Amino acid sequence: MPDPVTGLPVVGMIGGGQLSRMTHQAAIALGLSLRVLADAPTDGAALVTPDVEVGAADDPAAVAAFAKSCDVVTFDHEHVPQDVIRELVSAGATVYPGADALRYAQDKRAMRQKLSELGIAVPRWSNDPDGLPRPYVAKAVRGGYDGRGVWFIGPGDELPDTDLIFEERVAIVHELAIQVARTPSGKVRCWPVVETVQKAGICVEVVAPAPRLSTSLAAQAEEIATTIATELGVVGVLAVELFEAPNGLLVNELAMRPHNSGHWSIEGSTTSQFEQHVRAVLDWPLGDTRPRARSTVMVNLLGGPHTDLANSLPAAMAESPTASIHLYGKGARPGRKLGHVTTLGDDLVETRDRARRAVAVLRGED
Amino acid sequence: MPDPVTGLPVVGMIGGGQLSRMTHQAAIALGLSLRVLADAPTDGAALVTPDVEVGAADDPAAVAAFAKSCDVVTFDHEHVPQDVIRELVSAGATVYPGADALRYAQDKRAMRQKLSELGIAVPRWSNDPDGLPRPYVAKAVRGGYDGRGVWFIGPGDELPDTDLIFEERVAIVHELAIQVARTPSGKVRCWPVVETVQKAGICVEVVAPAPRLSTSLAAQAEEIATTIATELGVVGVLAVELFEAPNGLLVNELAMRPHNSGHWSIEGSTTSQFEQHVRAVLDWPLGDTRPRARSTVMVNLLGGPHTDLANSLPAAMAESPTASIHLYGKGARPGRKLGHVTTLGDDLVETRDRARRAVAVLRGED
Numbered sequence: 001m002p003d004p005v006t007g008l009p010v011v012g013m014i015g016g017g018q019l020s021r022m023t024h025q026a027a028i029a030l031g032l033s034l035r036v037l038a039d040a041p042t043d044g045a046a047l048v049t050p051d052v053e054v055g056a057a058d059d060p061a062a063v064a065a066f067a068k069s070c071d072v073v074t075f076d077h078e079h080v081p082q083d084v085i086r087e088l089v090s091a092g093a094t095v096y097p098g099a100d101a102l103r104y105a106q107d108k109r110a111m112r113q114k115l116s117e118l119g120i121a122v123p124r125w126s127n128d129p130d131g132l133p134r135p136y137v138a139k140a141v142r143g144g145y146d147g148r149g150v151w152f153i154g155p156g157d158e159l160p161d162t163d164l165i166f167e168e169r170v171a172i173v174h175e176l177a178i179q180v181a182r183t184p185s186g187k188v189r190c191w192p193v194v195e196t197v198q199k200a201g202i203c204v205e206v207v208a209p210a211p212r213l214s215t216s217l218a219a220q221a222e223e224i225a226t227t228i229a230t231e232l233g234v235v236g237v238l239a240v241e242l243f244e245a246p247n248g249l250l251v252n253e254l255a256m257r258p259h260n261s262g263h264w265s266i267e268g269s270t271t272s273q274f275e276q277h278v279r280a281v282l283d284w285p286l287g288d289t290r291p292r293a294r295s296t297v298m299v300n301l302l303g304g305p306h307t308d309l310a311n312s313l314p315a316a317m318a319e320s321p322t323a324s325i326h327l328y329g330k331g332a333r334p335g336r337k338l339g340h341v342t343t344l345g346d347d348l349v350e351t352r353d354r355a356r357r358a359v360a361v362l363r364g365e366d
Numbered sequence: 367m368p369d370p371v372t373g374l375p376v377v378g379m380i381g382g383g384q385l386s387r388m389t390h391q392a393a394i395a396l397g398l399s400l401r402v403l404a405d406a407p408t409d410g411a412a413l414v415t416p417d418v419e420v421g422a423a424d425d426p427a428a429v430a431a432f433a434k435s436c437d438v439v440t441f442d443h444e445h446v447p448q449d450v451i452r453e454l455v456s457a458g459a460t461v462y463p464g465a466d467a468l469r470y471a472q473d474k475r476a477m478r479q480k481l482s483e484l485g486i487a488v489p490r491w492s493n494d495p496d497g498l499p500r501p502y503v504a505k506a507v508r509g510g511y512d513g514r515g516v517w518f519i520g521p522g523d524e525l526p527d528t529d530l531i532f533e534e535r536v537a538i539v540h541e542l543a544i545q546v547a548r549t550p551s552g553k554v555r556c557w558p559v560v561e562t563v564q565k566a567g568i569c570v571e572v573v574a575p576a577p578r579l580s581t582s583l584a585a586q587a588e589e590i591a592t593t594i595a596t597e598l599g600v601v602g603v604l605a606v607e608l609f610e611a612p613n614g615l616l617v618n619e620l621a622m623r624p625h626n627s628g629h630w631s632i633e634g635s636t637t638s639q640f641e642q643h644v645r646a647v648l649d650w651p652l653g654d655t656r657p658r659a660r661s662t663v664m665v666n667l668l669g670g671p672h673t674d675l676a677n678s679l680p681a682a683m684a685e686s687p688t689a690s691i692h693l694y695g696k697g698a699r700p701g702r703k704l705g706h707v708t709t710l711g712d713d714l715v716e717t718r719d720r721a722r723r724a725v726a727v728l729r730g731e732d
Contacts, residue, residue, distance in 0.1 A: 005408050006695055007676040021394065024414070028391045031675060031693030031705065033414045042371050048390070048399045050416045270688050270710075285683040292658055292710065309397060310373040317651040322636050327397030329372055339397065344636075344658065 001069055006031050011278055012070030014057050016043025018328035018337070019076035019258050019274075022266070024049045026274035037066040044329040045076075060084050067093040074236055074281045075257055078105045079143075096184065096235035096281040097256045104232050105256045109141045109165050118231050120224055121250050123243070124168040129159055137167045147201020170250060176210055176242040177261035180225040181276040181286055184235050189276070189286040191269055193221045196241070196261050202337075205356075206298040208264045208291060211348055213244070220249055228254065237262065237277040260300065260340075265289070267324045267342050268296030293344035299355040301339040306364035307332040313362065316341075320358035338362075367435055372397050377644055378436030380423050382409025384694035384703070385442035385624050385640075388632070390415045392640035403432040410695040411442075426450050433459040440602055440647045441623055444471045445509075462550065462601035462647040463622045470598050471622040475507045475531050484597050486590055487616050489609070490534040495525055503533045513567020536616060542576055542608040543627035546591040547642040547652055550601050555642070555652040557635055559587045562607070562627050568703075571722075572664040574630045574657060577714055579610070586615055594620065603628065603643040626666065626706075631655075633690050633708050634662030659710035665721040667705040672730035673698040679728065682707075686724035704728075 002009050008031050013020045016038025024034040024045060037053050038046040046052045055062025057080045064087070067073045072094045085099040097105075104111040115122050126132050134157075140149035141163040151160055152169070175198055180190045192209035210218070225240045228251075232238075239259030241252040262273035271279075271287025279286055309332055316325060320343070327339035341358045345351030368375050374397050379386045382404025390400040390411060403419050404412040412418045421428025423446045430453070433439045438460045451465040463471075470477040481488050492498050500523075506515035507529040517526055518535070541564055546556045558575035576584070591606045594617075605625030607618040628639035637645075637653025645652055675698055682691060686709070693705040707724045711717030 002676065003413075005413060005697060006693070007674075007697070008679070008693075009676075025391050025394045028387065028414045028695075029690070029692045031679070031695055033695070046416075047369075047371060048394045048416065050412075050414065050418070052416070270690070279683065282680075284680040285687065287683065288688040290688075308373075310368065310375075313374070313397070314648075314650040317645065317653065321651065322654040322656075324395070324636070326395045327372070327374075329394075329397055329399070331371060331373070 001071060003033070008032055009071035009282055010035055010069060011281060012037065012066060012073045013045070013076050014063065014066070014073065014080055015076030016040070016045040016052070017076050018044050020045030021048055021328060022263075022326070023076070023258065023274045023277060026272055027278050030275065030278060032278065035066070035070055037063065047329045058084060060087055064088060064091060067091075067095075072096060072281045074277065075102075077257065078102065078255070082106070098233065098235065101232045101234045102256055105254045107141055108139055108144075111254055112165060114232065115228070115251055118227060120227065121248060123170050123250050123252070126166045129164070129166055132166050132168060135169060137169055138164045139167060141165060150201055170243045170245050172243045173246060174210070174212060174244040176213065176221060176244055176249070177206070177259070178221045178225045178240050178242065179237055179259065179262040179265070179273055180229045180240070181237045181273075181280045182229040182234050183280050183286065184283045186230070187286055188226050188229055189289050190222045190225055191262065191265055191273070191289045192291055193218050194261055194264065202300070202302070203260045204300050204302070205352075206261050206264050207348065207352070208268055208296045208298075211295070217244065217249060224249065224251065236280045237273050263326070263340050264296045264298040264342055266326070268292055268344060294346045295348040295351045296342060296344050297348070297352045297355045298340055298342045299352075299359045300337060301327075301341065301359050301362050303332045303334050303336040303338050304363040304365060305334055307334075307338065307362070308364055309338065309362065312364050316358045316361040319361045320354050322354055323358035325358065325362070367437060369399070374398055375437035375648055376401055376435060377647060378403065378432060378439045379411070379442050380429065380432070380439065380446055381442030382406070382411040382418070383442050384410050386411035387414055387694060388629075388692070389442070389624065389640045389643060392638055393644050396641065396644060398644065401432070401436055403429065413695045424450060426453055430454060430457060433457075433461075438462060438647045440643070441468075443623070444468065444621070448472070464599065464601065467598045467600045468622055471620045473507055474505055474510075477620055478531060480598065481594070481617055484593060486593065487614060489536050489616050489618070492532045495530070495532055498532050498534060501535060503535055504530045505533060507531060516567055536609045536611050538609050539612060540576070540578060540610040542579065542587060542610055542615070543572070543625070544587045544591045544606050544608065545603055545625065545628040545631070545639055546595045546606070547603045547639075547646045548595040548600050549646050549652065550649045552596070553652055554592050554595055555655050556588045556591055557628065557631055557639070557655045558657055559584050560627055560630065568666070568668070569626050570666050570668070571718075572627050572630050573714065573718070574634055574662040574664075577661070583610065583615060590615065590617065602646045603639050629692070629706050630662045630664040630708055632692070634658055634710060660712045661714040661717045662708060662710050663714070663718045663721045664706055664708045665718075665725045666703060667693075667707065667725050667728050669698045669700050669702040669704050670729040670731060671700055673700075673704065673728070674730055675704065675728065678730050682724045682727040685727045686720050688720055689724035691724065691728070
């Protein structure tokens, strides 16, 4: 069911958030227009795309109806249930990443087990609340993100009442992430490893390439990402979040979609993660992923108590004329991810400063 | 009438072609969604934007109805009649560029006269068919573009039956263009001068910055563009097409909108002409316009006899993994502008080669 005007395939994305929004932006360049299944007509992607269905990602009928006019279906989040995906595929839809791969992004226990089987280092973990000495980290097996579903558990603390795994508290030297894209025919391409800065479990800043990483650890991260993408049969973009620990790299999380740690690639790399995701799920050749500058810095815009974008957007443009500003079409609320800012440059400190200043003004900080 | 979800202003663009399409892409990053008045629902921009009205750009009722829900109205072409624009403004709409400025992009006689008054060099010209020695160039006063409306007139040739001006045939050393953006409050910012390559009156290739231009001529081109933008009261992006003649620079054409000679800026500059146009018509601060690479090359994709994008797009990606491909959502037809390809690099010859190879494959050339 290619597009009748252009003859090009129709890519459908389940979820109407900023990842769909930015994927649509990238798709336009390739002659496409993303088809979106949004929760609401006011979702960020629904505001900017013409081909929108409104429906819940876990409603089998809505998802099936949506998929009918797509050549391939993909996701902007991990919340589509396994049985919904499997039903779609038996009905003839092409869905990437597939249910078997996506399971490892939906279920932290399955992910930890699988990576351990593959010989990939992960934090020491257990299914048994008494299997590790406290303090440790308890993680919800399903549904956690952006700091939700993660608890630091001290000696006397009660455990939250949900399905949990338990992990050692890693002595983190740096937090890292690496993006990789894989096609159904098995072609794989990594972007450079990035360093991420987290506050309260939420990514606030990304520097690409990771400025304080040895060449050998960078190569090891690429190998880990390539192995995971290949062995798990991922199709599309895979983000691997890593801890650099004193003894080496440990895999923390997986996301099988464009990811916040890859937003820098829109300006910072020859091919953005959004375009690459589209290429990958269509089994088209992958684009070059080299960085365009010595340093690229991405700073997230989280709503503050005084954020008012209609006023602060032009002020931020005045403050930082080199900042590439990305807003997600959301009303401002404290703590909400409203957008991000990217800067490129030769000098990391100066480049980061330009991005941070733009974000501070956008937030309405004094 | 700002957008109810985001509180941000609504920019309307008259015309649904590739310039609107790429302006929408840029607007998404700024939290906006372009409102488009398209000729047909299959226009390139109409395929990718949700807020589309279908109507003719010269239909006063359609344009007025469209403008009602826009904070500012702008154009992707010069074909909106003067009286339609003036009516809009008297009804309270904000329209940029304004009718007074736009007149000089619509009427070559008025443009030649005005530039001559400003002391800006233009080719020697006349309103009188006998005012210059033949051979000369006859140009339609209105409506010409992409080589249409231009005739080379030899000694015995008949003149076309339309309102004409007559110009000397300039001994062209190089063809150049410069883009400049101006805000209503008078802020002006130029991109670097580019060299353009024309075939049969159609731009086929752009190199940014112009590789064979002296520093003094580059500075002179910036001065010319700034003077024209300011003295004509242009708001938005202005493209000035120039001839480098043996005696210096001559202004050939003006366009008051994003322009083919500025497409390189999407990847090649910190701020693209599309984002800058949006910033300018909203009277927001202008973005930095420095180039991101030593050389940026843009090659237009014109339909060939065997162009079949559904097949050739992945082939072009395989051929040129560093090429940024832009397709306009059009069905292929020989001679039709279907898209463009941009590459960045340190070495001009190698950079140009990557873009040309991608375009050759996209066209389906052997």
